[in-house]
Each structure stands twice: as C-alpha cells, then as structure tokens.
Amino acid sequence: MxxxxxxxxxxxxxxxxxxxxxxxxxxxxxxxxxxxxxxxxxxxxxxxxxxxxxxxxxxxxxxxxxxxxxxxxxxxxxxxxxxxxxxxxxxxxxxxxxxxxxxxxxxxxxEYPSKPTLSPATVDVMEGTSVSLICSAAAPCPSLPPTLTWTPTLNDSVEDLQETPNQVITSLLNFTASHVHHGEKISCTALYKRQAGKSDKSSKTYLTVTVLYPPKNTSVSVSPSGSVVEGSSVTLTCNSNANPAVKNYTWYKINGTEAVTLGSGESFTLDSKASDSGEYCCEALHALGTEKATKAKLLLPKSSPPLQSSGVFMWPSKHLELTVQKWARFDCLNLARSLP
Structure with a gap:
C-alpha cells in the first residue's frame, strides 16, 4: 500500500x-x-x-x-x-x-489536478533528429482516466498507453525535428472528468523546442529600394535564417561566369556609381553548413548632361534621351527665327 x-x-x-x-x-x-x-x-x-x-x-x-x-x-x-x-x-x-x-x-x-509531466523535460536537437516525447498524468480514478491531448500534434504519430499498476496514463508523441519546429511550444493537456455531474478539470504543461540547423532562405535586400541618385550610398544586406544565428558573410559581384570577392560582413555599402551596376550575391557561412543567396541585380543611373533650371533648353539634335532619377517631360519648340 x-x-x-x-x-x-x-x-x-x-x-x-x-x-x-x-x-x-x-x-x-x-x-x-x-x-x-x-x-x-x-x-x-x-x-x-x-x-x-x-x-x-x-x-x-x-x-x-x-x-x-x-x-x-x-x-x-x-x-x-x-x-x-x-x-x-x-x-x-x-x-x-x-x-x-x-x-x-x-x-x-x-481541487485541481496536478500538471502532467513531460519526458524528456527539454528538447535541444539537430535538425533531422527523431524525437519521442512522453506525457504522463496521474490516474487516481481507474474508471475515469484523464484524456491526454498534444498541441500541436506536428502531423506525426501519437500513441496512447496506459500503465494501470502505477495509476499513470501516458501518451507518446513522435516527430522528426525540423527548423520550423524551432521555438515551438509543445503542450500536453490532461482532461479529467468527474463523478456526480461535476464539471471537468484540466491541467497543462509544455516545453519549448530548440532545433539547431544550417542557413536557410538566404537572400539579399537593397536599401534604399527605390530610385538612387548617383553618388549616394546603396546598402546591400544579407539575410539568413539559422540556429545559432549566422555571424559570417562573404560578398561577391558576378562578372559573367566569374564571382569576384568584395568583402565580408552582414552588410555591404556602395557609392552608387554607374560602374557598380550588376549582379551581387552573398554567402552565409555557418558551422553547420553554408548557403548562397539568389543573385540580386542592381541598376544605377549613368551620368547626365546638366539641365538648365529655367528658361528654354535647346539641343541641336532632333531628340533628347536622358537617364535621370525620375521621368521628366521636355517639349521641343520650333523657333521662328534662326539660331546663330
């Protein structure tokens, strides 16, 4: 006893x-x-x-x-x-x-049931590892054992077991650890029905999953994202999702079939010259692996002839083609008198 x-x-x-x-x-x-x-x-x-x-x-x-x-x-x-x-x-x-x-x-x-227990109490694994979680809850009343529910179920297998000699109900959750599980709170809820029409009682316990994984979804973002004036700064930033977080990045400019190394760091800044136009790429370097971003294409404006701020601007040619920060409209006037 x-x-x-x-x-x-x-x-x-x-x-x-x-x-x-x-x-x-x-x-x-x-x-x-x-x-x-x-x-x-x-x-x-x-x-x-x-x-x-x-x-x-x-x-x-x-x-x-x-x-x-x-x-x-x-x-x-x-x-x-x-x-x-x-x-x-x-x-x-x-x-x-x-x-x-x-x-x-x-x-x-x-008045309230004790919380179920989870085994193991923590999950800290590499991506791809098979994980088995056991939830155990006391079952002092054999005719009304608690119902155990996992949240989320992770779309994997759940097996309910009963250990009558120990007056314990257990449930087993199996899943393969993925980067999408990192930071996920997994809870087990025990629902107890009671006798004589009394309302149900429940208790819950949870743990937070930690998954270690290499760089994923590496990409390049450009700031500012809109039009750029020649001579102003353009910053390229390398974004990557990994655990632990990525700390080392390498930048490349793509010249045809060759990749020229530009430098390192999460961000890379250009002075916005026309010669800077081209394709850029970054690589996230990590102890668990590396990943290169999709190429980012950068188009910068070429130098334009000076524009007169007021009066009539005349050009001997029949048409005028400019590359400027924003579109501008020019009207061609046919003057009555001859030009000197």
Missing part, C-alpha cells in the same frame, strides 16, 4: 492494497471475510465491503481485490476534501481472524 495518494475532488480514488498473514491464519481466509477502511486517529469506519450497494457506507465504493487471495484494493467514490486524512485497513472474518493492519495511506484531496 502506498504511503500517499493524490485524489481529485469529486472523482474516485483507488487504493492499491495487499496484505500478508501470520502462519496458521491462511485457513481462516474464507468468503465470509470483509474489508473495512477506517479514517484518521479516531479510526472511524467509513467503508465496509459487506455494505457495498446499500448506501450505508459513509464513503461509497467497491472492494475490487480478492480477500481470499490477500488482495484488498478498494475504489472509493466521489471523494471530497472533507475526507482529507489517513486511512487504515481492517480485516474481519466470521471466525477468529480479525486484524487491524498497522500500515496506513494518506489521501490528499485537491
């Missing part, structure tokens, strides 16, 4: 129980024997197996063990905090065998 059992108020509780007898008493174990549970230091009789079903017991229940086989396991129903105490077992038979067993069990009644 365990020393302590935690029971949920409004639910049943099972007391695992067995006993031994001194030599010479074996033959006294007959069908006439009954089991009695006594509460507290006053040894008040709260359950008598011979009164099962009569409604005369203080605590209703059922002795499920076979006394003739020295089994005295008992289920007591609709347990409340009023019965928070220790209990002792007494055996009575219609003969000389009557005995108060010295062992006792303390039953602690709680």
């Amino acid at each position: 365990p020393q302590n059992i935690e029971a949920l108020s409004g639910s049943c509780v099972a007391i695992p129980c067995s006993f031994t007898l001194g030599s010479g008493y074996e033959s006294s174990l007959t069908a006439s024997c009954k089991g009695i549970w006594r509460k507290g230091w006053r040894r008040v009789h709260v359950f008598d197996s011979s009164l099962t079903g009569t409604g005369l017991n203080t605590i209703q229940g059922n002795l499920t063990g076979n006394l003739q086989q020295k089994e005295c396991t008992t289920i007591l129903n609709d347990f409340t905090s009023y019965f928070n105490d220790y209990f002792c077992f007494r055996l009575e038979c219609d003969n000389a065998l009557k005995y108060n067993f010295p062992g006792r069990v303390t039953i602690d009644v709680t």
Whole structure:
C-alpha cells in the first residue's frame, strides 16, 4: 500500500492494497471475510465491503481485490476534501481472524489536478533528429482516466498507453525535428472528468523546442529600394535564417561566369556609381553548413548632361534621351527665327 495518494475532488480514488498473514491464519481466509477502511486517529469506519450497494457506507465504493487471495484494493467514490486524512485497513472474518493492519495511506484531496509531466523535460536537437516525447498524468480514478491531448500534434504519430499498476496514463508523441519546429511550444493537456455531474478539470504543461540547423532562405535586400541618385550610398544586406544565428558573410559581384570577392560582413555599402551596376550575391557561412543567396541585380543611373533650371533648353539634335532619377517631360519648340 502506498504511503500517499493524490485524489481529485469529486472523482474516485483507488487504493492499491495487499496484505500478508501470520502462519496458521491462511485457513481462516474464507468468503465470509470483509474489508473495512477506517479514517484518521479516531479510526472511524467509513467503508465496509459487506455494505457495498446499500448506501450505508459513509464513503461509497467497491472492494475490487480478492480477500481470499490477500488482495484488498478498494475504489472509493466521489471523494471530497472533507475526507482529507489517513486511512487504515481492517480485516474481519466470521471466525477468529480479525486484524487491524498497522500500515496506513494518506489521501490528499485537491481541487485541481496536478500538471502532467513531460519526458524528456527539454528538447535541444539537430535538425533531422527523431524525437519521442512522453506525457504522463496521474490516474487516481481507474474508471475515469484523464484524456491526454498534444498541441500541436506536428502531423506525426501519437500513441496512447496506459500503465494501470502505477495509476499513470501516458501518451507518446513522435516527430522528426525540423527548423520550423524551432521555438515551438509543445503542450500536453490532461482532461479529467468527474463523478456526480461535476464539471471537468484540466491541467497543462509544455516545453519549448530548440532545433539547431544550417542557413536557410538566404537572400539579399537593397536599401534604399527605390530610385538612387548617383553618388549616394546603396546598402546591400544579407539575410539568413539559422540556429545559432549566422555571424559570417562573404560578398561577391558576378562578372559573367566569374564571382569576384568584395568583402565580408552582414552588410555591404556602395557609392552608387554607374560602374557598380550588376549582379551581387552573398554567402552565409555557418558551422553547420553554408548557403548562397539568389543573385540580386542592381541598376544605377549613368551620368547626365546638366539641365538648365529655367528658361528654354535647346539641343541641336532632333531628340533628347536622358537617364535621370525620375521621368521628366521636355517639349521641343520650333523657333521662328534662326539660331546663330
């Protein structure tokens, strides 16, 4: 018999129980024997197996063990905090065998169920590792075991198991660790139904998954993203997703089939000359691997002839083609008098 059992108020509780007898008493174990549970230091009789079903017991229940086989396991129903105490077992038979067993069990009644436990308590793995999580919850009432639910399920296998001898319900979640699981909170919720129409109770525990993975989704961003005036700064930034975070980057300019190394660092700044136009690429360097970004094409304006701020701007040619920061409209005027 365990020393302590935690029971949920409004639910049943099972007391695992067995006993031994001194030599010479074996033959006294007959069908006439009954089991009695006594509460507290006053040894008040709260359950008598011979009164099962009569409604005369203080605590209703059922002795499920076979006394003739020295089994005295008992289920007591609709347990409340009023019965928070220790209990002792007494055996009575219609003969000389009557005995108060010295062992006792303390039953602690709680209004809320204890949190389930997760094993392992932490998940810190490499991407691609197979992970098995076990959620365990106390099941003090065999007829109303808790229902265990995983959130999220991770679209993988879930297997429910029951360990009756230990009064524990377990559920197994299997998944293969991916970078999308990094930082994910995985929770296990235990839902307990109670007796006599009382509302359900639940408890939850969770852990945060840590997954180590190489650079992914490496890309180049350009700032500013709009039009650029020649001579102003243009900053290229290399973005990459990895755990641990990427700290080393290398920059390249693509000249045909060749890649010319420009420098290192998360960002690279250009002075925005026309000769800087072209394709750029960065590479994220990481202890777990490397990844190159998709090429980024950078177009910078060419130098333009000076524009007159006011008056009429004249050009001897029939048309004018300019590369400027923004589109501008020019009207061609046919002057009446000849030009000098």
